[in-house]
Amino acid sequence: MAGDQEAPSEDSHQRAHGSAATSVWLREEVPSRSRRTLTREGIVVEAVGLLDDQGIGRMTMRRLAERIGVTSTALYWHVKTKEEVLDLAFDHVFGFVEIPRADGDWRSDVRALLLGWRKTMLDHPWTTALVGRPMLGPNVLARTEYLYSTLAGTGLSGIELSAITQLFANYVIGTAAAESTWHQAETAPEQQALAWQRIEDNRDVYPTLYQSGHFDEQRASSDELFEHGLDMLITRVVDTA
Structure with a gap:
């Protein structure tokens, strides 16, 4: 666009800010000097x-800029690196996870939160690749605080509280990651059917897998398996801790 300078490459921009740039959540936001109506929130939505x-x-800064209709230079007034964009985007979608209104039944509250968490990750499957990063955005922290505080209300504390909270989080993340990978394949239904057929054809070799219906969507859907597993975690892990 007229008046814009050519954007530096993403590699050179990230080197200029250090290869291990400070988390976007750990520094103060510098007011934008851009004359555009472009905002960081708008960038994150795109x-x-x-x-x-x-x-x-x-995902690259150049492709993001093209999608918005600006140059990469314009983006850098609002975000320093692609990594910052990913952190901001991750936190943004976690705002879609509804925080239940506490109704006095911690089990239903935890269940509702984790069902919403899984749905959001399945709706945005790229999130599963980012869970190893330190997520310090307000939406993620608010929901983590809710989970911790709800479980703390059962009498859990210290390492038990941390371990069980992590157990729930890993259950959601792990199942969402596996389901996202499986469902993104164009031939997922066919592959599912072929996987079950292999188990069925080799029932003498894998009798327990056959009896339990491993890979058989007709016996239990992914949703049913997740919810059943979640209920087991709630009743058998938390109630006996």
């Missing part, structure tokens, strides 16, 4: 759309 459409592998 980044989520780009990630939903093309995934992390295709």
